[in-house]
Amino acid sequence: MDPVIVVGGGPVGLALALALAARDVPSVVLDEGTGEDEYRPARTAVLRADTAGFVERLGCAEALRAEGVRWTGWRSMRRRQLVRRVSFADGPYGLGGPDGLDGLDAAGGRGAGGGGSVSGAGADHGPGGSAGRAGGAAAASRAAGASGGAGAAGRTGGASGPPARGDGEDEADGYLAAAPLHIPQHALTGALRAALASPPAARLVQVVTECRVDALEQEAAGVAVHTRGQRETWWRGSHLVGCDGARSTVRKLLGIRFPGRTAVERHAVAMLRAELPWPGEGVLHRRPPWRNAGEEVTARPLPGGGWRLDWLLPPRGDLVTPEDLVVQIRETLAGWCDDTPAYELLDTGVYTLHHRLARRWRVDRAFLAGDAAHLLGALGTQGLDEGLRDVENLAWKLAEAWHDGGPAEVLLDSYQAERRTAVAARLRAADQSLPVLRGGGGLRTYLRGGSRQHDALLTDGHLGRGPLGAPPAYPHSPLAPVDLEGTVEVGTAPGAPVADVPVTAPDGTAGRLRDRLGRGVLVMLVAPGTGVWDRRHWVTAGVMPRLAEAVRNLPLRGELLVTEAYPGAAAHTVLLVRPDGHLAAAFTGVHPQSLHAAAKALRGDTPGQAPAESPEEEAAHAH
Template sequence: MDPVIVVGAGPVGLTLSLALAAQGVPCVLLDEGPGTEEVRLARTVVLREDTADLVERLGAAGLEKDGLRWSGWRSMRRKQLVRDVPLGAGADGSYDAGDSGDVRDFGDAGAAGDQGGPSLPAPLHIPQHALASALRAAVAAAPLVELAPLSRIDTLEQDRDGVTVHTKGSGTTWWRGSYLVGCDGARSTVRKLLDIRFPGRTAVERHAVAALRAELPWPGEAVLHRQPPWRGAGAEVGARPLPDGVWRLDWLLPPRGELVTPDALITRLRDTLAGWCGETPPYELLDTGVHTLHHRLARRWRVQRAFLAGDAAHLLGALGTQGLDEGIRDAENLAWKLAHAWHHRGGDLLLDSYQAERRAAVAARLRAADQSLPILRGGGGLRTLVPGAVRGHDTLLADGHLGRGALGAPPSYSHSPLAPPHAEAHTTVGTPPGAPVADVRVTAPDGTAVRLRERLGQGHPLVILVAPGTGVWDRRHWLTAGIMPRLVEAVEALPSAAELLVTESYPGASAHTVLLVRPDGHLVAAFAGVRPAELFAAARAALGGTPGAGGGDEDGESDENGGGERGAARAPGPRERVHADRTARIN
């Protein structure tokens, strides 16, 4: 088949190309620019733990060197006091930032706090150019990715077998691909060529931004100061650390207001440093800018063989929500589905699920931000409008920045069209179906112990057996002991190749629980013991059915809305025949 065409070589397009290549799919990456990154320290991104792991797994080395994981999150309200008050945990498990005006500490971002609060995985703060450069280096080393710089797309045509595009530039002008993904940003040419509407709100928030080198009182901690007392500070100012003593400072501006002049920004900066430090300390100003945040959501994310991802599909960012973080999740979700369709042909239900899952997740994030904005920016009514009497303004803001709750938690695809019907064999574990699985230690097929997240993104489902005690056994013994032979047979009979792993324990799971996990790390279902028929049915559903039987037609044709005829009958394939034979024997 022809390669997948990825339009746009920003972090999302680079990540998608690497994720496809990791699953054996060749890509053409059309880059409108010259293939280099402009160094802008005031333009930074925050990656949650799972997305940071993803890009590092794809070969983006050195992110910890270029970025910084926050050691904590500090929130200040109204006035600055000289003492810190530990943050308590409410009866419902939420954090109370309070309204007393005290300095409140949101605890260690990498471990549970002293007050018994939940563990907070540390987000990674990194300049965007450093992330993009690391991804570009990985692309340069990926033989399945062809990077075409100075290639601006201007036409796009689709047919039942693929996509043809024309580009303006110094190189090849016509490109042929099996599928195309527009990762070309907020002003996406692909979105316009597909005639997809992009409604939403303009200038939801504006921030003045400065990157500087200075010594601040909170090394390694992110700071949010609401309603600071000094003149001209605005309603909110935040500081996020970067390596080498560099900080990014953000001042919340009125949504629509006058331009921020260089002199006005310098005044804000000096007043803020003096307010935090008692007097303005020595500093080196490295970069400045004004960042305007919009909230928009594309009506459709798929038109036949063409898809949208990242800023081409959505814009968000108010209240700490992270647009690039969501764009990388788009790439992870779409990559394994395109890879399956590319290798096996067909799979319209599987490809349709990309829009169903990701658009719903981003829409929920946008709704949460839009509902919180009047409360957080308007002041009153918080305790009557927000469930949980102990939740405060600062807690809601911290949710977005730290990756918790509706503003920041990893998405769950519980209502996905790929979710299997409930069966009696299903059991409950600590992870709900559709949510990301816990990153437990597992034993890989070669006998080595690795993190579960390290086995993701290889294009096949994972089957995990919870078997206490296996960690101290030689793998040659436990592979042939107990229920393992039956489970091996059941996994070999699945409708697609899968990897069998073993773990000593999993949150909320009893011994002999079997977990079925999608290639992107979301739980399909958990089973009480080895249940070959139910495991097969769940795996089939998670893959969108098989070509010609509930998952799209053989040639991959779909209608203009991205769907295709489904449900055509066909003879069972060899894996299904093996499954039927073995199920009869085992049961």
């Protein structure tokens, strides 16, 4: 069968090729660039827990540890007052709650992610984009000054009154948030490129550089694109995915509209090395008290003593000169440290954020992903995060359709139904919040309360919580099974991301649930006491043999796992987890026919209702 054609060699396109290769699907990546990424220290990405874990599973774990940094905490300040401080948990997924919940919010979505930087991928809205670069590496300078301790901006008391929550520590949420990963974007892209050289990607992925798509044709059995440049030829594939950014050629060739809002936010950014009062912490400072401070400034740590600073600018205004930005840097550092500390300026830029959403994400065998499908980034929302979630959602569905060879219409349609709905909800939440959070008044009915509540909402957007930031759930997915015998509610709502609990495979391999994602569905049995039993006893005891047989007979590739406990689940509960880590269904005991029907629903087959079981089978479920 023909390979999948991926147009675009940025992080989203490369991640898709790697995710397909992990499922034994070949692909051709058509990259307009040279395959060498521009070194821009100020262009960084903040990956929340779920997307960082996804990139690690693609073979980039070592590179992410070497090139990125996980924050120890997040500090939100207003003028001279600490409003909120969040400590991040150790480990990639932050299981810090008293009940083991991985940041489950009221809607069932995980709120354990973090981060608020915008990667700025794309010519329109990245550092050095339409608003122009302000300086760059050539503007590197060193300013002398004494390094101070925690300055007035970092104090928690004073004339402004006490912090919002006791000492400002974020303990009321019942868990510690997972640490976000902050990494230069060129390092992330380089890590993905390096992973392509390792099996199985090395034999399954072909990367073709310096070629631009200029024509696209589709038929019932496949899709073809024509490229010009280094390779002027036609390429034929089973499917095509446009990951070619904000000015997507694929989107234009498909005739898909891309409506939305222009210049929603504009930021100046500087990458520098300095000693700041909060080593390892991210900082959001709203309305700083010093002169010419502007409305908002954020600081995010990077390896080697690096910091990325972002200043909110008027959405439309004058260009920011290098001289203006140097003044802004000195005043900000002096405000935080009582005096301007020594610093080394490495890179600067200005980027403009747009909010847009493609009308369609699928046209027959062609799909859109990443910036080609959506632009967002205001109020801490993450464009690159959403692009990687697109990839994780689409890759397993394309792989299933590719291996099956059938039309798989419901399965492939579910990509747009799930992901476009989730991103649209994120954009809607940002549009409702912007008028109040940016001082424009307006939609008070959506944002009741005073400034502290608004500050908390903005902080949640940066930390990956609530409507602005939490990883999405797909409760109304076309793949959701319905009317099945034996279903039960657990601490994760159907369609929401599962909690990352410790698991053990029948062969004795132990690890985390999310480390097993990717290749097929996961079937997890909640079996208290497994950890203290010898494997040879529990693997053949109780319901395990019957459940193992049910997993072998699933219409999708499946893996059986066991866990000591899962939030909200009783002993002998069985959870069916999608390849992208979302809960498909939970059952009270072993119901092979219901499990089989739920797996069929994940393939896009008509879910229907599982046949009733015999009284003997029902009695067996109680044990």
